[in-house]
Amino acid sequence: MFETFDFNKDGYIDFMEYVAALSLVLKGKVEQKLRWYFKLYDVDGNGCIDRDELLTIIRAIRAINPCSDSTMSAEEFTDTVFSRIDVNGDGELSLEEFMEGVQKDQMLLDTLTRSLDLTSIVRRLQNGEQDQEGAGGGAAEAAG
Ligand SMILES: [Ca+2]
Ligand SMILES: [Ca+2]
Ligand SMILES: [Ca+2]
Numbered sequence: 181m182f183e184t185f186d187f188n189k190d191g192y193i194d195f196m197e198y199v200a201a202l203s204l205v206l207k208g209k210v211e212q213k214l215r216w217y218f219k220l221y222d223v224d225g226n227g228c229i230d231r232d233e234l235l236t237i238i239r240a241i242r243a244i245n246p247c248s249d250s251t252m253s254a255e256e257f258t259d260t261v262f263s264r265i266d267v268n269g270d271g272e273l274s275l276e277e278f279m280e281g282v283q284k285d286q287m288l289l290d291t292l293t294r295s296l297d298l299t300s301i302v303r304r305l306q307n308g309e310q311d312q313e314g315a316g317g318g319a320a321e322a323a324g
Pocket of ligand 1: 193
């Protein structure tokens, strides 16, 4: 089943492929999307997203998707998320807090959705990143 997500067929699912796969899978309901996001952000899988985890993922996403037009730094965005949806203020986001908070907050929902909408990256992966092929065709044989 993983093969589907291994776009460049190197036998591994790297982070970018994982995210790309998510964005393909996630054409469905918001709630389902958020569950996937939560899993993605909960790096150590303990059922809560802490500040470090959120920050790590946001940075990683920004690194591969720099065109996300946010004016906030990753730190600022993380702070914003926690101040808005960490309802009980324990510094961790439970699945409940995350699901409810994000669904109630259009700005966060937009930002999360947009940052993980990696359609262009998916396309690039599926095309096998042909950049490196470079000048393959013709033109070079002009020796006399
Ligand atoms: Ca791969
Ligand atoms: Ca965690
Ligand atoms: Ca909390």
